[in-house]
Amino acid sequence: MSRPACLFFDVNETLLDLTAMKASVAQALGGRPDLLSLWFTTMLQYSLVSSAGGQYEDFGVIGAAAMRMVARNNGIELSEAASKDAIRPILSLPPHPDVRDGLARLKAAGYRMVTLTNSSNKGVEAQMEHAGLTDMFEARLSVEDVQMYKPHQHVYAWASRKLGVEPSECMLVAAHGWDIAGALWAGWRGAFLSRPGAQLYPLAPEPEISVPNLAQAADQLIALPS
Amino acid sequence: MSRPACLFFDVNETLLDLTAMKASVAQALGGRPDLLSLWFTTMLQYSLVSSAGGQYEDFGVIGAAAMRMVARNNGIELSEAASKDAIRPILSLPPHPDVRDGLARLKAAGYRMVTLTNSSNKGVEAQMEHAGLTDMFEARLSVEDVQMYKPHQHVYAWASRKLGVEPSECMLVAAHGWDIAGALWAGWRGAFLSRPGAQLYPLAPEPEISVPNLAQAADQLIALPS
Numbered sequence: 001m002s003r004p005a006c007l008f009f010d011v012n013e014t015l016l017d018l019t020a021m022k023a024s025v026a027q028a029l030g031g032r033p034d035l036l037s038l039w040f041t042t043m044l045q046y047s048l049v050s051s052a053g054g055q056y057e058d059f060g061v062i063g064a065a066a067m068r069m070v071a072r073n074n075g076i077e078l079s080e081a082a083s084k085d086a087i088r089p090i091l092s093l094p095p096h097p098d099v100r101d102g103l104a105r106l107k108a109a110g111y112r113m114v115t116l117t118n119s120s121n122k123g124v125e126a127q128m129e130h131a132g133l134t135d136m137f138e139a140r141l142s143v144e145d146v147q148m149y150k151p152h153q154h155v156y157a158w159a160s161r162k163l164g165v166e167p168s169e170c171m172l173v174a175a176h177g178w179d180i181a182g183a184l185w186a187g188w189r190g191a192f193l194s195r196p197g198a199q200l201y202p203l204a205p206e207p208e209i210s211v212p213n214l215a216q217a218a219d220q221l222i223a224l225p226s
Numbered sequence: 227m228s229r230p231a232c233l234f235f236d237v238n239e240t241l242l243d244l245t246a247m248k249a250s251v252a253q254a255l256g257g258r259p260d261l262l263s264l265w266f267t268t269m270l271q272y273s274l275v276s277s278a279g280g281q282y283e284d285f286g287v288i289g290a291a292a293m294r295m296v297a298r299n300n301g302i303e304l305s306e307a308a309s310k311d312a313i314r315p316i317l318s319l320p321p322h323p324d325v326r327d328g329l330a331r332l333k334a335a336g337y338r339m340v341t342l343t344n345s346s347n348k349g350v351e352a353q354m355e356h357a358g359l360t361d362m363f364e365a366r367l368s369v370e371d372v373q374m375y376k377p378h379q380h381v382y383a384w385a386s387r388k389l390g391v392e393p394s395e396c397m398l399v400a401a402h403g404w405d406i407a408g409a410l411w412a413g414w415r416g417a418f419l420s421r422p423g424a425q426l427y428p429l430a431p432e433p434e435i436s437v438p439n440l441a442q443a444a445d446q447l448i449a450l451p452s
Binding site: 034038041042045046051052053055061062065069072073149152153185186199201202203204 | 264268270271274275276277278279280281283287288294295298306375376378379411412423425429430
């Protein structure tokens, strides 16, 4: 295996620590952290419901709508404004502790690096700024430009063309099984970060890298011949 | 409003009572009924992950894979065989108590009626047979034929062409917000059954009928002029 020509990093949970947003969402959901996984999965489901139906709404707007659905199913009162407020901390999340050093070492090793996210363009700009990671990446790609959510195969095809790189030369780094599955199905390579609560999809091919954090992924990637 | 030319019925939860399957899945998930919503939502999410990635697997196979992901995230041991066994009761579910009479009245009133399901062709055949509903429908449509899950708009377009009916003359009857959303976005009409745990999607148009069960939906449909 030689080095991929470009690394595409998912943002939420992969680079950034969602803990602060989880706290505000659990509070909005009646102080019930046990509902967080259901909320996050419902948000992802409905992002794909939108794309399947030929629609597009901002990821945060879908997340707030999903929160209201989970609230109603659990007898929790939650206004539209409160659901949107609860999501706002997504714009100012800190990076996971392994991220800054891992990215810096990959960059020093000569890797081309971009972000590829379901967040909006404005959203990911604010996220990278707050996390102090803006200068690590050559570009920030958002699904907003194609109005279709990951893991739609068109998103990966579009992203590889944007960078002028063949799909087989692209590698996604992500902490979501569905994102890694989509990238591999699109002919990309993959590096899965098995952060807490993350699982590979059992019905998809396995990525060549599967490690707990970016530090270990960086070790393996830097060891690859150019 | 006049009568739609054809009624398309979703099957799981809309017509059939999932309680028996929920019991076996909760047992497989370490006796934790609190994980059922997360499991069902993960199954739906991954059905769309498959379609987005250009893949297709049987709905039951995806459901079993989603069950193993939820199990692993919660420290529960679950083999592939056990996850598939836990789903099997989906083939022999009883209808909800309001279903047989509601369907019979709609049929007597002259409605064309078909099923349109994410279950496989063999699966829905067994389901209708067990539930004693086979003779209620002129056809059984499964997404297996197009290898793309609801609510992909192509599924509704395909189904309306199969019946030779314009989209605006089709009505979906379903107990899932995402299914009603997809049908309305595809230009269909909709009747939502707000069974326990079902919510309309806040970012989609509202259907013309939204009632707790099929008995009440049948009342409204039969009252429409031909």
